[in-house]
Amino acid sequence: MLIPGQVISAVTFVGVIIHELAHQLFCRLMKIPVFEVKYFQFRNPSGYVLHEKTEKPLANFAVSVGPFLVNTVLGSIILLPVSTEIILFKNYTSILSLILAWLGISILMHSFPSMGDAQAMTESILKNKNVNIFVKILVAPVIGLIYLGAIGSIFWLDLIYALGVGLLLPKLIVMLI
Secondary structure, three states: OOOHHHHHHHHHHHHHHHHHHHHHHHHHHOOEEEEEOOOOOOOOOEEEEEOOOOOOHHHHHHHHHHHHHHHHHHHHHHHHHHHHHHHHHHHOOOOHHHHHHHHHHHHHHHHOOHHHHHHHHHHHHHHEEEEEEEEHHHHHHHHHHHHHHHHHHOOOOOOHHHHHHHHHHHHHHHOOO
């Protein structure tokens, strides 16, 4: 069943907002001027950060992958009480658990950088003749994974990632301990 991306973004709007906040945060950390931020809107794209183009490959990398780090960590932390409750007590029906599950999954679903982020990294790193070949070799698989993540969202990869990181990973860790 295909659900339009705008409907998914509306239901998981918190994840979109955190994603854009992370882009803005990393722009500030990398001292890249930000011109405009739209944390959420009911059209495509559902959010964006317009910032000055940078010639610094590291800064571009940080701004592009920042949401992956922020959304993954924050979504996982929010889902931790829910996954713990499920693992230990086999119970997940409280209102608080449902709210935390929605928040955590919404945030985790918007972890993946966009195609635009992958394209920006391709331009500033892979196509940049001033970037060391070893850096290009290290970054190329990351860019490939970003493209796969963006394409995979058509097949619910973003939801699979959210459930895997937020609920299954803690269960696997507990089983291994």
